[in-house]
Each structure stands twice: as structure tokens, then as C-alpha cells.
Amino acid sequence: MSVTLKSLRKAYGAAEVIKGVDLEITPGEFCVFVGPSGCGKSTLLRMIAGLEEITGGDLVIGGKRMNEVDAAHRGIAMVFQSYALYPHMTVRENMGFALKFAGDNPGTIAKKVDAAAATLGLTKLMDRKPKDLSGGQRQRVAIGRAIVRNPKVFLFDEPLSNLDAELRVHMRIEIARLHQELKTTIIYVTHDQVEAMTLADKIVVLRDGRVEQVGAPLTLYDDPDNIFVAGFIGSPKMNFLKARVQNGQLALVDLPGQTLPLTQSLPEGSEVTVGLRPDIFKRGGTAHLDLTIEIVEQLGAETYAYARAGADIDGQPLTIAVTEGRDLRPGQALKVTFDPARALLFGKDGQRLR
Amino acid sequence: MNRLISLLAQAGLWLAAFISVFPFLWMITGATNTANDITGGRFLPGTNLLPNIAKFFELVDAGQVFFNSFFVAITGTALTLIVSSLAGYGFEIFASKTRDRVFAGLLLLLSVPFAAMMIPLFVMFSSAGLINSYIAMIAPGIASIFMIFYFRQNTKSFPHELRDAAKLDGLKEWQIFWFIYIPVMRSTYAAAMIILFMTNWNAYLWPLIVLQTNDMKTITLTVASLATAYTPDYGLIMIANVLATLPTILVFFLLQRRFVEGMLGGVK
Incomplete structure (x- = not known):
């Protein structure tokens, strides 16, 4: 089922928190809303769910305008951050509650609940109360409760943020598997860009109630529209260096005396920001930087070096991610080279210069 | 030194316990x-228990008196729980610009002593023709400001996401209240129930004013009237007290665990 937002707006009194969002989510798509806290991603999700009133614009689900339709009749199911399981009911009762309320007969309910429980490996826990379950199990029950309703659209509101790191990775894979199995449209809210990158067909980057960019994960990674998206997507974060166009080259303001070749035509004297992903630094390439390593993080397969220019301790720190860096030591001089075509340039307004 | 302090503390506690328990014993x-x-x-137990009981049942229409007490306490408690918890839920769940001002106004009313409201209340009930009725005994307590406050405070620990999930x-909304809120908040209700049952059961001043005939009197009023006889029979009064205290003790022990949970607050 498709979901379409047409200049959707939400205001609390005079304060506008969603400032006209246009979005098209195609049937079966896994769409992730991502952004820093306070960007309005959860509010947007709650508006789609019917838990927040819509101030302006249209919400269309499966071709039908849903602005005023009751939350229960939008054909959606939601998984909450705190799971929101009814503490006084068993797992079975929690999962069947919506169906019982919709007036389904007990036989049908039991069949649907058992099927969902089997999919999620909950069969042995059906008679427990939520307080007797672990975080991961509660999360699975919350997902099961959503599946049982056979929704046209699944909504997930930061579902993994209450889990520990290991379990988060595990559940992330389970959610991806579930999406492959059910092929239902999913809208998923997270502040964790790794979750967004790994799960999404389409990422919507939000800031301050506005959409900054919409696109496939790798599109956003390789071809961001502005500094915000470039900085938000990708871990470790993209390096940003201030530069000025001088004599047909980029003179780096933060690394005095060093220049980068200019790959696109810009007027002399323009001020730009150069974006360099930590993983573009390879041996070979026509551009180079001379740095001094300050801190080294060995991750086994990869090494992160945090480096500055020369001995100047106030210089801009750069993150360098290399695969063959076991010999790197703090204090060591490091000459990094890269393909200048992979450097992204942003104008003074933060927009990408293409 | 520490031993001495500990001993003194022990002695203090024993004294306090003795002072609390002695009248009861x-x-x-x-x-x-x-x-x-x-x-x-x-102070030692004697042999006059059965004659005291016999005399109590001879002088007092026990069936009627206990029925009155139970009826007033149970109905009053149930109605107060429903009305006050609904109000507390509403105050906490529904955001509005004026709710905190209205609430502050309500809390201010807590400082008005009952003695100041007694006469206006009596005039109101009298002009409504409700003097000497169960309604007159129960109605004034139903919208209990303290209970509204208590329920609002406890509703703060009710997870809002449960309400979203239920939607x-x-x-x-009323189904959320009935099927989700009440069962989730049962400890809060249990604590409120004990307090309200005891308050209603022990109510003295207002029933004394508003009740006029013996057939409407509660056990509390009956005990008091036994005590005001020309030559009070203390054995009789004591057995009446024991009988009057039993139901509240019973209610407390039945709900003791929930009472503690409820007073500590929190959703279990």
C-alpha cells in the first residue's frame, strides 16, 4: 500500500514543527525517517498513525485521504519505542487484543496469533506477562502484536533504541528479514544513521520539520545535496575543511599552506567547504594532505586515525579510515592521498556545488 | 558508642510501638x-466477653447498623474511586492551557476546613429534602479533591504509549480507561480504596449532623451513642469498638501488599 504526504504540516499554536512535507512511499517500500532529535520525525510518524492531528496538507494511504480517519481504521500498526505492551495481559492476550476488540471470533484470533508467534519464535512465551520477558522478547511481542493485525503499513518508532548493542544488531536483521517475508510497506523512525543505512530502501533525512533529502542509502552517502545530509549520513562522520579558490586551486583555510586540485569551475576567491569521507583516503590518487596522527583507534579490520595538519595543535582534526593501518602510531607523520573527484564541495549556504 | 545509640533507638521504637498498640490491646x-x-x-483478659456480646446485640439493631455502615462505606468508596480517578486521569492526560489553573484552584479548596462547609452543606441537603438519607451521607465525599490529586499524581507514571497503542x-477513550488504565493502576486503586473505605467507615461528624433516626445510624454513631449513656458500660463499648474495627482491619489485610505498592507509586 502506498503512502503519500502532500505538504503535510503540524503546528502547536504558533509553533510549527512540521513545515510542509511532501513524500511518496511506494507499496512494499522500507522507508526510514532519520534526523537529529527534535527534527520532527516522530511527530510525522504519529501524524501518519493518527495519534497527532494534522494541521494542514493531505495524508493519503492506498489512494484514500486519511487526515480525519480514526487511528484504528487507517490500516496501520505501530511498534513503539517502549514496546507499549499491556502489562496486565499475557503475551497471547497482548497479541490478540486488537482482534478481540474488532470482534473476530476466538478461533480466528488464536490461529492468527499462533501463526505470528511461530514466525517470531514466541511460541513458548505465550502465557507470560511482559514483565517476565527480556527486552528483545518484548520487542518481538510488540512486532507480533503489529503483524497479527495484518496491516497495510507498519510504523516503527525507534524500536531498537532500548536494546543493548548486540541485540540491536540482531533485531535489525530480524526486521529486515520480516520485511522480505511480509513485503509490507514499512515506515521506520530512527536517529541512528547506521540503522537507516542498513534497513532502508529509501531514507528521508529530516531537519527542523523539513525534508533535507530523500533517496536510497548509497545515493545519500555518495551524492548528498547539502552539508547537513553529508554530515549526518555515514560513520565515522565526513570531514569538512574550509577552503578558498585561489589560482585555480583550493587553498585549505584550516590547513595553511596546503592545497587541493579544483575539479569543477568556480570563480576565483569563492569560499567553499570541502567534504572528505574518511574512507576515501587510499594509497594513490592525485590529491594529498600532510597530517600528523594524534590518536589511533584499532578496530581489527579497520583503523581510524584522528590526524591534524603539521604540529599545529589547533588545526582541524581529520578522521582517516584505512584498512591497512596496523602500523600507524600517534605522533607519526601521515601523508594521505585520494582521488580529488571524490571530494564534495559545498557553497557558503551549505548546498552542494555540482 | 554505636551500641548505645542503637539501644536507645531500640528503646524509642519500643516506646512508640507500645503507645500505638496499647489502646488497641x-x-x-x-x-x-x-x-x-x-x-x-x-488490663488482663477477663470472662465477660459473652455477656458483653449478648448485651450489645440486645441493645443495638446490629443487622441494620452494620448494613448502614457497609452500604455507605462500599457505595461511597466505589463512587469516589470512579469519579476521582476519572478526574485525575483527565487532568493528567488531556493537555490544555487552563488545566493547571483549575487544578490549583481545586487544591486551594483543600484548605477550607469541613467545619466551614458543614452548615451550608446541611442547608443544601435540607432544602433538597435529602436529610436523613443515604444520599446525604455519601454525596458530599464523592468528588474528593485529595483523591483527584492522588490519582493525577499517580497517572504521571501511567505510560502514555499504552494509550497510543490502545487507540x-x-x-x-472510555474503553482505554476501563480496559487499560484501571487494570494497570490497580495498586493505586487498592491504596485509595483502603483510605476511602476507612474514611467512610469511620465518618462521624457529617453523619451525626445529617442523620436523625436510629434506623439510619452507622456503627460509628452507635458506638458514640453507647458511650454517652448516663453510666457508660465500658465492656459494652469495647466490644462495640472491636466489632466496628474488624471490617477495616480485614480490608487492610486483604489489600495490604497493593496498598504499599500504591503508596510508593508506580505501575506494576
Whole structure:
């Protein structure tokens, strides 16, 4: 089922928190809303769910305008951050509650609940109360409760943020598997860009109630529209260096005396920001930087070096991610080279210069 | 030094415990003694229990009196729980610009002593023709400001996401209240129930004013009227007290665990 937002707006009194969002989510798509806290991603999700009133614009689900339709009749199911399981009911009762309320007969309910429980490996826990379950199990029950309703659209509101790191990775894979199995449209809210990158067909980057960019994960990674998206997507974060166009080259303001070749035509004297992903630094390439390593993080397969220019301790720190860096030591001089075509340039307004 | 402090503390606690428990024990032993034994200073159990009981049932229409007490306490408690918890839920769940001002106004009313409201209340009930009725006994306490406050405070620990989840499950607001809120907040209700049951059961001043005939009197008023006789029979009074205290003790022990949970707050 498709979901379409047409200049959707939400205001609390005079304060506008969603400032006209246009979005098209195609049937079966896994769409992730991502952004820093306070960007309005959860509010947007709650508006789609019917838990927040819509101030302006249209919400269309499966071709039908849903602005005023009751939350229960939008054909959606939601998984909450705190799971929101009814503490006084068993797992079975929690999962069947919506169906019982919709007036389904007990036989049908039991069949649907058992099927969902089997999919999620909950069969042995059906008679427990939520307080007797672990975080991961509660999360699975919350997902099961959503599946049982056979929704046209699944909504997930930061579902993994209450889990520990290991379990988060595990559940992330389970959610991806579930999406492959059910092929239902999913809208998923997270502040964790790794979750967004790994799960999404389409990422919507939000800031301050506005959409900054919409696109496939790798599109956003390789071809961001502005500094915000470039900085938000990708871990470790993209390096940003201030530069000025001088004599047909980029003179780096933060690394005095060093220049980068200019790959696109810009007027002399323009001020730009150069974006360099930590993983573009390879041996070979026509551009180079001379740095001094300050801190080294060995991750086994990869090494992160945090480096500055020369001995100047106030210089801009750069993150360098290399695969063959076991010999790197703090204090060591490091000459990094890269393909200048992979450097992204942003104008003074933060927009990408293409 | 530490041992000494500990000993002193122990002694203090024992003294406090003795002061709290002694009247209670004296009431129980008194119920087994004659009036002369009690006024003579006898604290040990005696042999006059059965005659005291017999005399109580001879003088008092126990069935009617206990029915009145139970009816008023149970109905009053139930109605107060429903009305006050609904109000507390509403105050906490529904955001509005004026709710905190209205609430502050309500809390201010807590400082008005009952004595100041007694006469206006009496005039109101009298002009409504409700003097000497169950309604007159129950109605004034139903919208209890303290209970509204108590429920609002406890509702703060009620997870709002449960309400959202219930909405998505198709529940209307009253269904959320009935099927989700009440069961989740049962400890809060249990604590409130004990407090309200005891308050209603022990109510004295207002029933004294508003009730006029013996057939409407509660056990509390009956005990008081036994005590005001020309030559009070303390054995009789003590057995009446024991009988009057039993139901509240019973309610407390039945709900004790929930009472503690509820007073500590929190959703279990």
C-alpha cells in the first residue's frame, strides 16, 4: 500500500514543527525517517498513525485521504519505542487484543496469533506477562502484536533504541528479514544513521520539520545535496575543511599552506567547504594532505586515525579510515592521498556545488 | 558508642510501638471484662466477653447498623474511586492551557476546613429534602479533591504509549480507561480504596449532623451513642469498638501488599 504526504504540516499554536512535507512511499517500500532529535520525525510518524492531528496538507494511504480517519481504521500498526505492551495481559492476550476488540471470533484470533508467534519464535512465551520477558522478547511481542493485525503499513518508532548493542544488531536483521517475508510497506523512525543505512530502501533525512533529502542509502552517502545530509549520513562522520579558490586551486583555510586540485569551475576567491569521507583516503590518487596522527583507534579490520595538519595543535582534526593501518602510531607523520573527484564541495549556504 | 545509640533507638521504637498498640490491646481485653474491672484498672483478659456480646446485640439493631455502615462505606468508596480517578486521569492526560489553573484552584479548596462547609452543606441537603438519607451521607465525599490529586499524581507514571497503542487497537477513550488504565493502576486503586473505605467507615461528624433516626445510624454513631449513656458500660463499648474495627482491619489485610505498592507509586 502506498503512502503519500502532500505538504503535510503540524503546528502547536504558533509553533510549527512540521513545515510542509511532501513524500511518496511506494507499496512494499522500507522507508526510514532519520534526523537529529527534535527534527520532527516522530511527530510525522504519529501524524501518519493518527495519534497527532494534522494541521494542514493531505495524508493519503492506498489512494484514500486519511487526515480525519480514526487511528484504528487507517490500516496501520505501530511498534513503539517502549514496546507499549499491556502489562496486565499475557503475551497471547497482548497479541490478540486488537482482534478481540474488532470482534473476530476466538478461533480466528488464536490461529492468527499462533501463526505470528511461530514466525517470531514466541511460541513458548505465550502465557507470560511482559514483565517476565527480556527486552528483545518484548520487542518481538510488540512486532507480533503489529503483524497479527495484518496491516497495510507498519510504523516503527525507534524500536531498537532500548536494546543493548548486540541485540540491536540482531533485531535489525530480524526486521529486515520480516520485511522480505511480509513485503509490507514499512515506515521506520530512527536517529541512528547506521540503522537507516542498513534497513532502508529509501531514507528521508529530516531537519527542523523539513525534508533535507530523500533517496536510497548509497545515493545519500555518495551524492548528498547539502552539508547537513553529508554530515549526518555515514560513520565515522565526513570531514569538512574550509577552503578558498585561489589560482585555480583550493587553498585549505584550516590547513595553511596546503592545497587541493579544483575539479569543477568556480570563480576565483569563492569560499567553499570541502567534504572528505574518511574512507576515501587510499594509497594513490592525485590529491594529498600532510597530517600528523594524534590518536589511533584499532578496530581489527579497520583503523581510524584522528590526524591534524603539521604540529599545529589547533588545526582541524581529520578522521582517516584505512584498512591497512596496523602500523600507524600517534605522533607519526601521515601523508594521505585520494582521488580529488571524490571530494564534495559545498557553497557558503551549505548546498552542494555540482 | 554505636551500641548505645542503637539501644536507645531500640528503646524509642519500643516506646512508640507500645503507645500505638496499647489502646488497641486494651480495647480487646476490655471487651472481655466488666465495666467495673475496666475502671478498676484491669488490663488482663477477663470472662465477660459473652455477656458483653449478648448485651450489645440486645441493645443495638446490629443487622441494620452494620448494613448502614457497609452500604455507605462500599457505595461511597466505589463512587469516589470512579469519579476521582476519572478526574485525575483527565487532568493528567488531556493537555490544555487552563488545566493547571483549575487544578490549583481545586487544591486551594483543600484548605477550607469541613467545619466551614458543614452548615451550608446541611442547608443544601435540607432544602433538597435529602436529610436523613443515604444520599446525604455519601454525596458530599464523592468528588474528593485529595483523591483527584492522588490519582493525577499517580497517572504521571501511567505510560502514555499504552494509550497510543490502545487507540491503534481501536479503543475509545472510555474503553482505554476501563480496559487499560484501571487494570494497570490497580495498586493505586487498592491504596485509595483502603483510605476511602476507612474514611467512610469511620465518618462521624457529617453523619451525626445529617442523620436523625436510629434506623439510619452507622456503627460509628452507635458506638458514640453507647458511650454517652448516663453510666457508660465500658465492656459494652469495647466490644462495640472491636466489632466496628474488624471490617477495616480485614480490608487492610486483604489489600495490604497493593496498598504499599500504591503508596510508593508506580505501575506494576
